[in-house]
Amino acid sequence: MENLLITILLTSIPILLAGLGELVTEKSGVLNLGVEGMMLCGAVAALGSVLIFGNPYIGILFGAIAGILISTVFSFFTITLMTNQVATGLGLTIFATALTGLIGEPFVGKTAASLPKLEIIFLSDIPYLGKILFSNDILVYFAIFLIFFIHFGFQNTKIGIIIRAVGDNHDSAHSIGYSVKLVRWISTSFGGMCAGMGGAYIPLALTPHWSEGMTAGKGWIALALVVFASWMPIRLLIGALIFGGITILQFVAQARGWDVPSQFLNMLPYLATILALALISFKLRHNNYAPACLGKHFLGNK
Amino acid sequence: MIEFTPRKIQSSFWAILSPIISIAITIFIGSLIFKILSYPVMESLYQVFVSPFSRPDRIADIFVKACPLIIIGLGLIFCFKANIWNIGAEGQFILGTLCAGSFALLFPETKTYTLLFSMFIIGFISGAIWASIPAILKVKLNVNEILVSLMLVYVAMLFIDFVVRGPLRDPMSFGFPLSKVYPDGAIISKVDFPFIGFLGQFHYGIFIILILCPLIWFFINKTLPGFQIKIFGSSTRASEFAGFNKNKITFYVLLVSGGLSGVAGVIEVSANMGRLQPEVSFGYGFTAIIVAFLGRLNPYGVVIAGIIIATAKLGADNAQMVLGIPKVVTGIFEGMLLFFLLAGETIQKYKISIRKDN
Numbered sequence: 001m002e003n004l005l006i007t008i009l010l011t012s013i014p015i016l017l018a019g020l021g022e023l024v025t026e027k028s029g030v031l032n033l034g035v036e037g038m039m040l041c042g043a044v045a046a047l048g049s050v051l052i053f054g055n056p057y058i059g060i061l062f063g064a065i066a067g068i069l070i071s072t073v074f075s076f077f078t079i080t081l082m083t084n085q086v087a088t089g090l091g092l093t094i095f096a097t098a099l100t101g102l103i104g105e106p107f108v109g110k111t112a113a114s115l116p117k118l119e120i121i122f123l124s125d126i127p128y129l130g131k132i133l134f135s136n137d138i139l140v141y142f143a144i145f146l147i148f149f150i151h152f153g154f155q156n157t158k159i160g161i162i163i164r165a166v167g168d169n170h171d172s173a174h175s176i177g178y179s180v181k182l183v184r185w186i187s188t189s190f191g192g193m194c195a196g197m198g199g200a201y202i203p204l205a206l207t208p209h210w211s212e213g214m215t216a217g218k219g220w221i222a223l224a225l226v227v228f229a230s231w232m233p234i235r236l237l238i239g240a241l242i243f244g245g246i247t248i249l250q251f252v253a254q255a256r257g258w259d260v261p262s263q264f265l266n267m268l269p270y271l272a273t274i275l276a277l278a279l280i281s282f283k284l285r286h287n288n289y290a291p292a293c294l295g296k297h298f299l300g301n302k
Numbered sequence: 303m304i305e306f307t308p309r310k311i312q313s314s315f316w317a318i319l320s321p322i323i324s325i326a327i328t329i330f331i332g333s334l335i336f337k338i339l340s341y342p343v344m345e346s347l348y349q350v351f352v353s354p355f356s357r358p359d360r361i362a363d364i365f366v367k368a369c370p371l372i373i374i375g376l377g378l379i380f381c382f383k384a385n386i387w388n389i390g391a392e393g394q395f396i397l398g399t400l401c402a403g404s405f406a407l408l409f410p411e412t413k414t415y416t417l418l419f420s421m422f423i424i425g426f427i428s429g430a431i432w433a434s435i436p437a438i439l440k441v442k443l444n445v446n447e448i449l450v451s452l453m454l455v456y457v458a459m460l461f462i463d464f465v466v467r468g469p470l471r472d473p474m475s476f477g478f479p480l481s482k483v484y485p486d487g488a489i490i491s492k493v494d495f496p497f498i499g500f501l502g503q504f505h506y507g508i509f510i511i512l513i514l515c516p517l518i519w520f521f522i523n524k525t526l527p528g529f530q531i532k533i534f535g536s537s538t539r540a541s542e543f544a545g546f547n548k549n550k551i552t553f554y555v556l557l558v559s560g561g562l563s564g565v566a567g568v569i570e571v572s573a574n575m576g577r578l579q580p581e582v583s584f585g586y587g588f589t590a591i592i593v594a595f596l597g598r599l600n601p602y603g604v605v606i607a608g609i610i611i612a613t614a615k616l617g618a619d620n621a622q623m624v625l626g627i628p629k630v631v632t633g634i635f636e637g638m639l640l641f642f643l644l645a646g647e648t649i650q651k652y653k654i655s656i657r658k659d660n
Binding site: 033073077081082084086088094096097098099212217220223224227261266273277281282299 | 640
């Protein structure tokens with residue numbers, strides 16, 4: 001049971017990290033559909049750097065940098081050149097899937113070192129909970145920290161409120177002197193960094209070898225989770241944990257010897273995403289939490 | 303600082319020029335990539351863009367490769383014109399193939415083409431049904447169609463994998479995940495050209511484009527529903543004032559696009575494979591998105607775009623065989639091409655000037 005809960009937590013980390021980043025990006029009014037592609041870049045950069053330097057922490061760093069770099073391509077086209085955000089995000093995923101396939105080819109069949117577990121003294125000795133919550137690798141702690149950081153940041157800090165203002169009404173934010181484009185560039189880069197780290201987590205903690213398109217739709221699920229969480233970081237954690245649970249259901253089923261074809265179990269996360277989106281839309285018919293300027297262009301020369 | 307001023311009339315000069323410039327920039331950056339990866343640049347470009355034209359049978363194969371891309375792309379025109387983002391054409395393609403293929407396998411020994419005809423209808427309906435899931439959710443609950451249509455791609459891939467490895471597996475396939483071979487009445491035959499004979503894999507299914515393309519052009523440009531789709535996509539508010547039914551447009555564009563993807567699947571498998579296997583598409587549904595954009599959402603443009611992209615795809619196969627360049631580079635080219643095409647749209651919509659800030 002303990003192990004099961006730990007596995008659920010670990011499986012949800014990539015979606016959680018990518019989702020948190022995308023949440024910040026979307027709060028600033030930018031819809032970046034390239035999360036899947038940015039995660040792949042993070043994954044391949046992390047794996048490659050670990051194979052070269054042998055240190056998994058360097059992997060996190062390179063994953064984050066790769067995420068930021070690829071997100072600037074998106075920012076340049078959508079924010080500076082004002083291209084359609086949906087199509088550009090899609091293009092980013094197509095581009096990054098191929099690019100990482102090319103870069104990752106030499107890594108096929110090689111195994112990367114995993115992130116070490118860091119036990120927090122005293123806390124990790126608490127029966128049951130200690131093992132589950134306080135005996136994890138650094139990115140788990142970071143992801144949990146990020147939830148509260150973003151939640152608090154949007155409620156109580158000036159930067160958080162500026163980002164929200166830019167996302168909800170870019171004309172007003174511009175007229176009181178904030179640079180809409182700069183805020184969006186930074187928020188999108190933050191999203192890229194988180195997606196890169198989320199992607200990095202896959203080879204560094206879950207499956208230590210490269211395969212083309214190894215994120216298998218996790219980026220898209222993260223996008224759906226942001227909607228599901230109504231742009232609230234704490235709800236994102238709940239959503240990510242539910243998805244972690246659904247994803248490992250197939251391993252449980254295999255272990256218990258249930259007679260269900262594996263393909264149907266593999267479908268569950270995708271079907272659950274559709275169901276979750278439908279349920280949340282049903283609930284939010286009258287109250288839409290989406291940032292008001294999400295996906296809209298800002299001309300910036302008024 | 304760069305300044306964008308909306309143009310009153312969209313520049314038609316740029317509309318034609320931007321796809322050409324986009325291709326040129328993509329080729330330029332592509333050659334830089336070849337250079338960085340230390341492949342011979344001219345030889346690589348020759349293999350990717352020219353070698354597919356080097357023999358008559360190779361030229362014929364360009365049309366074979368372009369066929370599914372064009373048919374799916376023609377369907378996507380409806381969605382993208384209406385600003386509805388169906389990115390799940392891959393799934394609709396797979397489901398159309400699977401349903402029509404299963405139907406064909408129910409009637410072994412059938413020799414008449416009634417079977418093929420029914421498969422087209424079943425392919426269209428099942429592709430449309432698969433697309434109706436995001437359509438209904440969008441219309442009834444305002445669920446994002448992008449995410450739902452994409453999630454259904456993964457579901458469709460896993461489903462055909464299950465069917466081909468399970469219920470429909472040919473017992474004589476020695477453990478390979480393959481269905482039985484389609485009956486004769488379900489096979490689209492190769493074209494036997496007079497005096498020349500067979501040319502590559504060129505098949506009769508390709509001729510459907512000659513009917514579809516003008517038909518769709520006429521529908522979009524000369525009929526009221528086509529006009530409604532265009533207005534709905536360019537200005538939702540205007541179309542609401544005009545009293546157009548928003549839900550109906552959303553629903554039908556997704557259905558038509560899904561249906562055509564299904565038909566594309568039926569043709570592809572009946573002409574080239576003749577049986578079901580776990581991989582029936584090869585990313586056609588995603589590549590077709592780029593084809594639709596490269597063709598500037600014009601049916602004739604989509605045909606040309608499909609041929610261009612198919613050439614590059616076949617060329618990449620040749621480049622892999624001759625020079626060992628990994629085939630995935632085409633994806634990099636496709637992504638870049640889409641970026642530049644979209645940037646071209648900005649130039650078409652806005653006048654760009656550089657203003658000095660004081």
